[in-house]
Amino acid sequence: MACAAESTSTSTVYDAASTGTSSDTTGSDTGGWQAVPSDTSGSGTTYDAGGANTYGGTAGDPTYFNTNDNTGGTAGQPTYYNTNDSTASGDTTGSNSTAVATATTGATTILNGQVTVGAQWSTVTTNLDTVGGDVIVQSQGAGNVLDATTFNDTHVVSTQDAGSTNIGSTIDATVTNVYGGVGITGQAFCNSINISTDPAITDVNSTQNCHAQDPGSEVTANVSNVNGDVAIASSAYGNTFAEDTNALTAPATIRQNNTSNVFGTANTVIRNVGGSVAVTAAAIGNNAQIVHYSTAGAQPSNGQ
Secondary structure: OOOOOOOOOOOOOEOOOOOOOOOOOOOOOOOOOEOOOOOOOOOOOOOOOOOOOOOOOOOOOEEEOOOOOOOOOOOOOOOEEEOOOOOOOOOOOOOOOOOOOOOOOOOEEEEEEEEEOOOEEEEEEEEEEEEOOOEEEEEEEEEEEEEEEEOOOEEEEEEEEEOOOOEEEEEEEEEEEEOOOEEEEEEEEEEEEEEEEOOOEEEEEEEEEEOOOOOEEEEEEEEEEEOOOEEEEEEEEEEEEEEEEOOOEOOEEEEEEEOOOOEEEEEEEEEEEOOOEEEEEEEEEEEEEEEEOOOOOOOOOOOO
16 A cells, blocks of 8 residues: 655665664664664554555565655655665656566566457358368457466456447358368457466456447358257357456456447258257357356465
């Protein structure tokens, strides 16, 4: 939490002469840590959250630097301070208000900003006859897509904005005499996020805005004489979010705003199928799915 500016705050210096090994809450000599001044109220026992210099924290953890102290930040401009270093992380002047300090090694930070305003349209027209194996036909039209897969602690901040005139997918397929199976899939969406992680911590903050004219998917299929199964799907979304994680801690903030008309259409003629048949269509404004399968009692990746 950033500290509010306080006219009485004073500069704090690093005491390199001390050989102590623990923090001194009175703000005096602290050993290999930064000296922490006493509370300006005079209690001298706690850090002052009202604006005095707050170098406090475990070495290596990102901590807000007091921006009213000219030793590391310009007044009124919050800058992250890494207490494992004697200078403001990423900016020794403190003028950068968006600098990020990573507290531990092996973590992943994803900052994603996507905007699309043009037309995105995918079209597949196919005529297939006499196929010895399987037939797969796919078409996808999308505005913004983020797909992240990690195996360590992950922090994601993502914003996706789609204001396209048209986002869509069209499939026109004729398929006959297939020895295997047939799968035909059409998809269209303004914004899509898929996150898969295997860490101790997964922290996601996502904003999706769809203002496109009409994200839509249309599948027209004529299928006959198939020895296996037939599956045909047409789906359209304004915004879709999916997260799959086994993190011990997995906070997620998801904002989805859709003002578009969304449609999914499947027109099919199917004859002489040896297996099963499935035909589906979906039109969804906002969709979010989270799968969290953390094992209770498991230890974090650092063993603590």
